Amino acid sequence: MTNLLEISNLNVTFETRFRSVTAVHDVSLSVAQGESVALVGASGSGKTVLGRSILGLVDEPGVVSGSILFDGKQIVDRNEDDFRDIRGVGVAMVFQDALDGLNPVYSVGSQLSEILTVRLGYQRGRARERAIELMLQVGIRDPEGRYNDYPHQFSGGMRQRICIALAVGMQPKLLIADEPTTALDVTVQAGILRLIKKLQTETGMGLIFVTHDLAVAREVSDRMVVMYNGRIVEEGTTDDVFLRPQHPYTKALLSAHPAHAKSWRDLEPIPEEFVTDGPSSGSQTVSAIVPTASIG
Ligand SMILES: Nc1ncnc2c1ncn2[C@@H]1O[C@H](COP(=O)(O)OP(=O)(O)OP(=O)(O)O)[C@@H](O)[C@H]1O
Ligand SMILES: [Mg+2]
Numbered sequence: 303m304t305n306l307l308e309i310s311n312l313n314v315t316f317e318t319r320f321r322s323v324t325a326v327h328d329v330s331l332s333v334a335q336g337e338s339v340a341l342v343g344a345s346g347s348g349k350t351v352l353g354r355s356i357l358g359l360v361d362e363p364g365v366v367s368g369s370i371l372f373d374g375k376q377i378v379d380r381n382e383d384d385f386r387d388i389r390g391v392g393v394a395m396v397f398q399d400a401l402d403g404l405n406p407v408y409s410v411g412s413q414l415s416e417i418l419t420v421r422l423g424y425q426r427g428r429a430r431e432r433a434i435e436l437m438l439q440v441g442i443r444d445p446e447g448r449y450n451d452y453p454h455q456f457s458g459g460m461r462q463r464i465c466i467a468l469a470v471g472m473q474p475k476l477l478i479a480d481e482p483t484t485a486l487d488v489t490v491q492a493g494i495l496r497l498i499k500k501l502q503t504e505t506g507m508g509l510i511f512v513t514h515d516l517a518v519a520r521e522v523s524d525r526m527v528v529m530y531n532g533r534i535v536e537e538g539t540t541d542d543v544f545l546r547p548q549h550p551y552t553k554a555l556l557s558a559h560p561a562h563a564k565s566w567r568d569l570e571p572i573p574e575e576f577v578t579d580g581p582s583s584g585s586q587t588v589s590a591i592v593p594t595a596s597i598g
Contacts, residue, residue, distance in 0.1 A: 305332040312368035325351040327532035338509040340519035343529035358385035394474035403465040411449030436467040
C-alpha cells in the first residue's frame with residue numbers, strides 16, 4: 303500500500319546574507335490514510351516549516367529540497383498552480399495563528415461558501431447551506447445569524463473553529479493542524495481536539511497534529527514524531543514513545559511534563575453559554591469564561 307504522504311530526506315534552509323538556518327534537516331516521514339501522527343518538539347524545532355513545506359508555503363528565502371510524495375505524486379518543486387490543486391482538497395492546514403487562515407475583509411460565512419463554490423463546485427445556495435452546517439458542526443451557535451459576521455467579531459476560539467470548518471469543509475485527504483489550540487483555554491481546547499478526532503474518524507483523513515503538549519499528542523495520535531533542531535530524533539507508536547522513550551530529548555520532555563496524568567479527556571466540555579463571544583476589540587484575547595472547578 304502506498305502511503306498518503308511520503309517525505310524523504312527533506313531539507314528546508316533559510317539563506318540570508320548573514321546566516322543560514324536549516325529549519326528542517328534530512329527529515330523522512332510517512333503518513334498512511336486515516337493515520338494520526340503527532341509532531342512534537344520545542345519551539346523552533348521546525349514543526350511549522352515542515353507542515354508548510356507540504357503545502358508549498360515555505361516563505362522566502364526558504365529553499366526546499368528532497369522529496370515529498372503526496373498520493374504518489376512528487377510535490378517538491380511544483381509550481382504555484384499545481385499547489386493550488388493540492389491545497390484544500392488534497393491537503394488542508396489549520397494554521398498556528400487563526401488569523402492566518404481567515405481574510406479579515408470578508409464575512410466568515412462568505413469565506414466558507416466561497417471555498418465550497420470555487421473548490422468543490424457547489425452551487426451558491428447549496429454552498430450557503432453547507433457553510434451553515436459546517437459552522438454548526440464546529441460549535442458556532444446560531445450559525446445563520448452569524449453568517450455575515452466578520453472574523454474580528456468572533457473570539458479567538460471561535461475563529462480557530464471556523465478555520466477548522468474551512469479546512470475540513472474541503473474534505474481533504476490530509477489535515478495538518480498546527481497547534482490549533484495553543485492559544486486557547488484548556489476547556490475550549492478539549493472541545494476542539496474532540497472535534498478534530500471525530501471528523502477524522504468520520505472522514506478517514508490522515509492527520510498531522512503539531513503540538514508541544516504531550517498530553518494532547520497522546521490523546522490524538524497513533525504515532526508520534528519528535529523533532530529537535532530540525533531533525534526527527536524519535537519516532538514510534540505513541541504508546542511506545544511514552545512507555546520507552548529512547549532519545550535524551552524525549553526523555554527530558556516526558557519527565558518535564560506533569561501531564562502523564564492529565565489529559566484533555568478528563569476535562570468537561572463547557573456549555574456554550576459560558577463562552578462569551580461578544581464583539582471583540584480586535585485583540586486576540588480568547589474570551590471564554592471557564593468554570594475553574596473543572597480543572598483539577
Ligand atoms: N521565513 C523564515 N526566515 C528565516 N528563518 C525562518 C523562517 N521561518 C522559520 N524560520 C526558522 O526555522 C526554524 C524552525 O521554525 P518553525 O517555525 O518551524 O518552528 P516550530 O517548531 O514550529 O516552533 P513553534 O513551536 O514555536 O511554533 C526556526 O529557527 C525559525 O527561526
Ligand atoms: Mg510552529
